[in-house]
Amino acid sequence: MIEIKNLNAWFGENHVLKDVSLKVPANGSFGLVGESGSGKSTVLRTMTGLVEDWEGNIVVGGQELGHKRNKDFYRQVQMVFQDPFGSLHPRHTIDRILSEPVAVHKLGNSDARVIKVLEQVGLDNSFRFRYPHQLSGGQRQRVSIARALILEPRVLLLDEPTSALDVSIQAEVLNLLSALRRDLGLTYIMVSHDLAVVAHVCDDIAIMNHGRIVERATASQLAQGSLEHPYSQQLYKAAGGYDRAVIDSFVDWD
Amino acid sequence: MTSETLLSVKNLAVSFTTSKGPVNAVRGVSFDLGRERLGIVGESGSGKSQTGRAILGLTAANGSITADKMQFHDVDLRHLSPKQWRKVRGARISMIMQDPKYSLNPVMTIGDQIIEAYREHHKVGTKEATHRAIEMLEAVKIRDPQRVFKSYPHEVSGGMGQRVMIAMMLIPDPELLIADEPTSALDVTVQLQVMAILDDLVRERGMALIFISHDLHLVSSFCDRVLVMYQGHVVEEIRASELDQAKHPYTQGLLNCLPKMDGNHDDLPVLQRQASWAEG
Amino acid sequence: MQTVTNQNSGGLRQWLTSNTPQSRFQARCGRTWLAWTKLTENRLAMIGLGIVVALILITILAPVISPYNPIAADLTKRILPPSAAHWFGTDQLGRDILSRLIYGAQYTLMVVGLVAITAAPVGLLIGTIAGYFGGWVDAVLMRITDIFLAFPKLILALAFVSALGPGLENAVFAIALTAWPPYARIARAETITVRRSDYIDAARLQGVSSRGLILGHIMPMCISSVVVRVTLDMAGMILIAAGLGFLGLGAQPPMPEWGAMVSEGRQFLLQQWWVSTVPGLAIFVVSLGFNLLGDGLRDVLDPRGGD
Numbered sequence: 155m156i157e158i159k160n161l162n163a164w165f166g167e168n169h170v171l172k173d174v175s176l177k178v179p180a181n182g183s184f185g186l187v188g189e190s191g192s193g194k195s196t197v198l199r200t201m202t203g204l205v206e207d208w209e210g211n212i213v214v215g216g217q218e219l220g221h222k223r224n225k226d227f228y229r230q231v232q233m234v235f236q237d238p239f240g241s242l243h244p245r246h247t248i249d250r251i252l253s254e255p256v257a258v259h260k261l262g263n264s265d266a267r268v269i270k271v272l273e274q275v276g277l278d279n280s281f282r283f284r285y286p287h288q289l290s291g292g293q294r295q296r297v298s299i300a301r302a303l304i305l306e307p308r309v310l311l312l313d314e315p316t317s318a319l320d321v322s323i324q325a326e327v328l329n330l331l332s333a334l335r336r337d338l339g340l341t342y343i344m345v346s347h348d349l350a351v352v353a354h355v356c357d358d359i360a361i362m363n364h365g366r367i368v369e370r371a372t373a374s375q376l377a378q379g380s381l382e383h384p385y386s387q388q389l390y391k392a393a394g395g396y397d398r399a400v401i402d403s404f405v406d407w408d
Numbered sequence: 409m410t411s412e413t414l415l416s417v418k419n420l421a422v423s424f425t426t427s428k429g430p431v432n433a434v435r436g437v438s439f440d441l442g443r444e445r446l447g448i449v450g451e452s453g454s455g456k457s458q459t460g461r462a463i464l465g466l467t468a469a470n471g472s473i474t475a476d477k478m479q480f481h482d483v484d485l486r487h488l489s490p491k492q493w494r495k496v497r498g499a500r501i502s503m504i505m506q507d508p509k510y511s512l513n514p515v516m517t518i519g520d521q522i523i524e525a526y527r528e529h530h531k532v533g534t535k536e537a538t539h540r541a542i543e544m545l546e547a548v549k550i551r552d553p554q555r556v557f558k559s560y561p562h563e564v565s566g567g568m569g570q571r572v573m574i575a576m577m578l579i580p581d582p583e584l585l586i587a588d589e590p591t592s593a594l595d596v597t598v599q600l601q602v603m604a605i606l607d608d609l610v611r612e613r614g615m616a617l618i619f620i621s622h623d624l625h626l627v628s629s630f631c632d633r634v635l636v637m638y639q640g641h642v643v644e645e646i647r648a649s650e651l652d653q654a655k656h657p658y659t660q661g662l663l664n665c666l667p668k669m670d671g672n673h674d675d676l677p678v679l680q681r682q683a684s685w686a687e688g
Numbered sequence: 689m690q691t692v693t694n695q696n697s698g699g700l701r702q703w704l705t706s707n708t709p710q711s712r713f714q715a716r717c718g719r720t721w722l723a724w725t726k727l728t729e730n731r732l733a734m735i736g737l738g739i740v741v742a743l744i745l746i747t748i749l750a751p752v753i754s755p756y757n758p759i760a761a762d763l764t765k766r767i768l769p770p771s772a773a774h775w776f777g778t779d780q781l782g783r784d785i786l787s788r789l790i791y792g793a794q795y796t797l798m799v800v801g802l803v804a805i806t807a808a809p810v811g812l813l814i815g816t817i818a819g820y821f822g823g824w825v826d827a828v829l830m831r832i833t834d835i836f837l838a839f840p841k842l843i844l845a846l847a848f849v850s851a852l853g854p855g856l857e858n859a860v861f862a863i864a865l866t867a868w869p870p871y872a873r874i875a876r877a878e879t880i881t882v883r884r885s886d887y888i889d890a891a892r893l894q895g896v897s898s899r900g901l902i903l904g905h906i907m908p909m910c911i912s913s914v915v916v917r918v919t920l921d922m923a924g925m926i927l928i929a930a931g932l933g934f935l936g937l938g939a940q941p942p943m944p945e946w947g948a949m950v951s952e953g954r955q956f957l958l959q960q961w962w963v964s965t966v967p968g969l970a971i972f973v974v975s976l977g978f979n980l981l982g983d984g985l986r987d988v989l990d991p992r993g994g995d
Contacts, residue, residue, distance in 0.1 A: 189595035189596070189597065189598075202893050204889055204893075225895040228894060228895040233890070235886045235889070237886055240887065241886035241890050242887055242890075243887040243891070243905055243908075245908045246908075247709075247712065249712060249715075254894065254896065254900075254904070255894035255895065255896075258895050258897075258900065259895060281708075283708075283711060283715040284708065285715065285719070298890075301890065305894065320452055321665055321666055322451060322661065322678070322679035325666075325667070325676040328667060328676060329676055329678065332673065347595065349669060350667045351667050353667070354667035354668070354676070355667075355673070357673075373671045373673070376669055376671070377671035377672075379669075389596070392599075392600055393669065395625050395629035395630075396600060396607075398607065401600045401601060402604070404597055404600070
């Protein structure tokens with residue numbers, strides 16, 4: 155479904171992605187893990203056309219992407235942002251947020267679509283005419299997911315979709331994402347700093363550091379902790395909680 | 409570890425008057441603190457931060473604090489004048505906030521800010537204070553303390569900024585340190601490194617620490633004792649080492665809903681909230 | 689709509705403050721009501737609003753409430769001091785000053801109204817376009833803006849009016865031409881802060897065009913700042929209009945425009961103070977009203993004020 159080969163990207167003089175390659179089968183889920191500045195979100199932003207300065211091959215659904223994305227691309231690929239407080243327009247009602255893409259793509263039947271997608275993400279109709287500030291963090295993130303789903307895309311790009319949420323809400327949203335992938339046959343690329351979240355959602359995982367993929371693993375390899383690269387080992391150990399002896403063994407990867 | 413009681417809080421309540429009516433952020437919280445590391449864990453809105461702020465008298469103007477007892481050594485924290493607060497805050501009880509970006513003054517060099525913090529409570533000359541500040545930056549494992557001393561806050565990374573904050577808060581040698589999500593904005597490895605520094609300093613100086621966080625797992629591996637808060641109440645108090653034997657369904661629920669690295673993609677158990685938890 | 693009419697005021701209040709609005713219309717009303725209650729808590733803003741509303745009412749009711757004909761001269765009653773018959777006295781042609789003030793209100797209102805509905809949208813559009821596209825578009829539009837900003841407003845308006853010829857319409861046009869640049873600046877600054885936000889990126893990823901983004905997503909975030917600034921500027925516009933009137937370049941006699949009235953009375957200022965002072969006070973009160981209202985609106989509408 156998605157194939158990226160030798161992707162390089164730049165922010166001005168900064169070379170932020172270095173030869174990133176990855177492959178995701180249809181209905182698969184791929185996880186990108188790394189710390190801040192590792193370039194993991196940049197991979198998603200480059201795919202969606204939000205980063206302009208890049209080289210390499212990106213193929214989605216058998217079509218190679220150029221530097222301009224057309225409307226049809228956005229019907230295939232949608233993205234969910236990290237911050238549920240920043241990704242919804244503060245002056246638009248949920249109804250407006252959800253019905254705008256329907257209007258832009260001239261899909262028609264706006265009311266029915268909005269009601270259906272709200273139901274899919276587990277929000278009842280009473281949320282439809284509220285403003286984002288009247289919703290909790292978890293509800294907002296459900297709205298973000300609904301906005302991504304309303305165009306019935308095949309691919310969802312998830313940029314730390316739960317990192318701003320409480321753990322109990324995170325569990326609900328992760329379950330929702332799993333159910334949606336199962337029911338709608340979606341393909342996911344998920345970016346997170348949290349190894350456990352990625353291990354839970356994804357089948358294949360890549361660990362990134364300073365714009366490069368340093369290691370690839372499957373979810374079961376990760377479960378056994380069989381990682382080879384010292385950076386990914388360190389990340390794995392850090393996920394285990396506070397352990398004085400382990401921390402002293404940490405190396406800076408600047 | 410609880411040999412002598414440093415801070416004793418009985419029936420603490422914090423409520424705010426808002427345009428939508430009164431909000432009870434903290435209700436009936438009691439605990440005794442010795443020279444130990446106490447974790448306060450809860451989700452957003454649980455009142456964990458407000459508990460920490462109430463101890464330091466930092467509750468916002470529209471809030472009111474009531475307590476049967478808030479005793480810090482010989483000081484009754486309930487009725488202090490602003491002048492008396494200045495003698496306690498910083499000097500005897502310090503607080504580290506979540507984001508160093510907002511806690512450091514952007515137009516003052518880091519060195520000047522640390523010196524100011526030190527001289528607030530110690531009558532010493534600039535030279536002595538500078539010396540102490542550099543020493544403190546070394547103590548928080550900053551590799552090039554001279555350079556950081558002369559830098560402005562925006563010139564250092566988040567992890568470095570939080571180390572600076574720790575240096576600034578510990579330089580007056582307080583007896584109690586309240587850390588409110590001090591590492592939540594940092595990457596995991598940096599987060600652990602900063603916690604290790606905090607751990608060492610607290611041990612060396614025999615300080616008490618209140619560590620406020622949303623991360624039950626992290627707190628239990630770091631602290632001696634944990635208070636779990638839900639909607640303003642402490643629903644469970646438990647020794648960190650015995651967390652797996654938590655009795656309250658909320659604590660159990662919080663532990664269970666964390667994703668685990670076991671290769672299992674099944675649905676996570678979802679927390680079923682019960683109205684009775686909120687009644688304490 | 690039915691629910692509104694069927695319910696008493698308590699029900700209406702509930703309908704407005706409902707956390708679960710049932711329609712687009714209710715959501716919008718609720719939001720407006722919230723802003724209104726916030727504004728009513730501000731005493732000074734309410735005074736400002738009162739003055740502005742009074743100005744509008746006076747304009748509408750001028751023929752009913754004014755005791756005399758504002759332009760009919762009566763040389764037997766030249767420059768009479770304030771009395772029961774003529775509350776504010778009469779001017780050098782024996783016209784009742786109160787009546788002239790009442791009829792003059794419409795010119796003041798016309799000036800601020802026309803300038804606001806022409807200059808504000810132009811400034812908003814130019815500013816958001818410049819801020820959104822950046823690069824050379826921004827450079828060109830902002831240099832043009834700078835050129836207009838480089839001259840003092842009154843001087844520039846003077847130049848325009850002398851080129852176009854004196855008259856109230858030309859004065860309005862000239863003031864509008866000098867008024868838009870600050871709005872463009874504000875809108876541009878506001879646009880630049882929201883342009884990189886996640887919700888704009890998210891809309892872009894839905895395939896929303898640049899035009900849709902500017903009109904539907906960015907402008908709503910800029911409008912409140914611009915509205916506040918326009919309200920605050922209205923005082924200045926009234927003064928410029930009055931200034932042009934005073935210099936004989938605005939409203940032409942016998943139009944009872946307030947600035948022209950001040951000008952006409954200036955030769956008697958020492959002995960017959962009321963001829964100039966009363967319209968001067970009117971200008972002052974109305975300017976103050978707009979200023980107070982603008983200040984109050986800023987507190988209510990500032991997007992950073994938080995919901």
